[in-house]
Amino acid sequence: MKIGYLGPKGTFSEEAVIKYTQGVENCEVVEFNTIPEVINCISNSLCEEAVIPIENSIEGSVNIAVDMLINDANGIMIKGEMIIPISHCLISDAPVEFKDVHCILSHQQAIAQCREYISKKFPNAEIKATDSTAQAVLGVKSKPGVVAIGPERAAVIYGMRIIDRDIQDVKENYTRFLVLSQKDGVVTGKDKTSIVFSVPNVPGSLYNALGVLANKKINMTKIESRPSRKKLGEYVFWVDIEGHREDEIVKSALEELKGRTDFLKVLGSYPKFK
């Protein structure tokens, strides 16, 4: 089985994929350069599964991943989730003094997670976004005064120096990853289901939709709105609930929700991360 992830080697996504494939035999991991390419590897049948970052405890959603799953990723289902701790390092090729740093490279999620640190220590540095943190670490090679923000593992893999550690704005920092496939997970009894829907633009319609979950005592673990992309001020809601879409109670809630929404898509049911 082939599993796609955001490469190159040394990304946090690779850490997630290593954790996911521990003890799984006959799997091959395949690197892609961008998050959209990782998601598309399922629809292109290049891989059977893919691991993507979806949400971070400091910065919130990885919008490109959320939006693609809502709008573009037909036939792709969520079959798993996992959460890993994220510790960012400041990385350079050669020893460098903070005052000589003029450029910082990293993935935009990592930059956002270290915003206060960057503005305190490097108020005048240029900030350049890369497709991944490991890409940023590769980008500092032979570039005096250019530093990367990324995982310790990437610094070790590419033989770079760690200048500072644990530089994220909140020490306890976690990112949730999703496992995508053409099929979602089987019923385990400890599942979650992700759905997206839109409601008519009339008073009480969101309340009405969420009322279905409240009446059936289905616990909601997340709600997020994203622009519908059709009209300013129109939104699509991503909701995670406890239970599997094949559980009777969830099945009947989804049926009822259909009648109270303009559009409803089930993104998948999968075991809750412990």
Ligand SMILES: O=C(O)C(=O)C[C@]1(C(=O)O)C=C[C@@H](O)C=C1
């Ligand atoms: O660039 C990486 O190392 C990634 O795996 C991407 C990513 C993300 O997009 O959220 C993963 C975890 C961290 O939150 C920072 C970056």
